[in-house]
Amino acid sequence: MSADAKETKTMNEPIYAVVYKETTHIPGDERSRTNPGHGYPAYDKVTEVFQEFENREDWEKWIKDAEIPTGFSTRKREYRAFTCYQVEVKASVHVSIEKPEE
DSSP states (O other): OOHHHHHHOOTTSOEEEEEEEEEEEEOOOHHHHHSTTSSOOOEEEEEEEEEEESSHHHHHHHHHHHTSOOTTOOSOOOEEEEEEOOOOOOOOOOOOOOOOOO
């Protein structure tokens, strides 16, 4: 969803979203491959992604697609689906300055 589209939503409109994990493989450097114990080894970085949708139809399509295993995987994608509402946050700061007692 574009930043402009987010700003036009009202407080009473539901927000459709999913949270899923994405794994990125970070390869090690040459020293870790040729000299074990040196350099930086390869590792996988797991990130939780929050994806917001512009409407309910796009959200439902994403969920349907996530339920179908694709590629080499025989498992469906793990995710959590949400509908929620934006809240209005009001904050205030009170500063009081008093003369020290003598």
